[in-house]
Amino acid sequence: DSGVTQTPKHLITATGQRVTLRCSPRSGDLSVYWYQQSLDQGLQFLIQYYNGEERAKGNILERFSAQQFPDLHSELNLSSLELGDSALYFCASSARDRGYEQYFGPGTRLTVT
Amino acid sequence: DQQVKQNSPSLSVQEGRISILNCDYTNSMFDYFLWYKKYPAEGPTFLISISSIKDKNEDGRFTVFLNKSAKHLSLHIVPSQPGDSAVYFCAASAGSGGSNYKLTFGKGTLLTVNP
Secondary structure (H helix, E strand, O other), rough: OOEEEOOOOOEEEEEOOOOEOOOOOOOOOEEEEEEEOOOEEEEEEEEEEEEEEEEEEOOOOOOOOEOOOOOEEEEEEEOOOOHOEEEEEEEEEOOOOOOOOEEOOOOOOEOOO | OOOOOOOEEEEEOOOOOOOOEEEEEOOOOOOOOEEEEOOOOOOOEEEEEEOOOOEEEEEOOOOEEEEOOOOOOEEEOOOOOOOHHHEEEEEEEOOOOOOOOOOOEEEEEEEEEEO
């Protein structure tokens, strides 16, 4: 158990809908990262938050957004969902002084039908 | 443009023998490298890491070797155990000196350790 929690574990929704994925980092970790794992692309970095502020963006679609709240939990919002958004979404967290070593949650499996 | 490559999609070894997983990278700015293990339906689990200023790091049965001139790293598992059977991901980071440490992952190698 990495100490990172993600909810829900599975999500099935229809095209055009909007969903919110939630992540709670390990106790004391200030950084939260979101990654997408699809069959053909592997694990891809989406976005990073550090202590409530957006720190870095990867190949994140404009339909996707995220935020980190004062209690350090983070939410990833996916809107106008398309079939190709079906993937595993992982959250990871890291301690301030060892940002390289990221600890991953169990993931949310999103299926868009 | 795949900056981190794991050219072997799968590897099969006998229990007790050495497993060697390989990874190549192209970005000279990468300064930290990590290996993660992943079981089905679980998130990646951090295994071992190495800074670019080192060429070897050991942790129990796991050793990571880094050859900067060849832009190559490898993970050695000795002795291999059936419980090591999983997908192994190589990852790299080009730390900006601030707090941005996004990881770039390879596509993984499925290791099967046969009893």
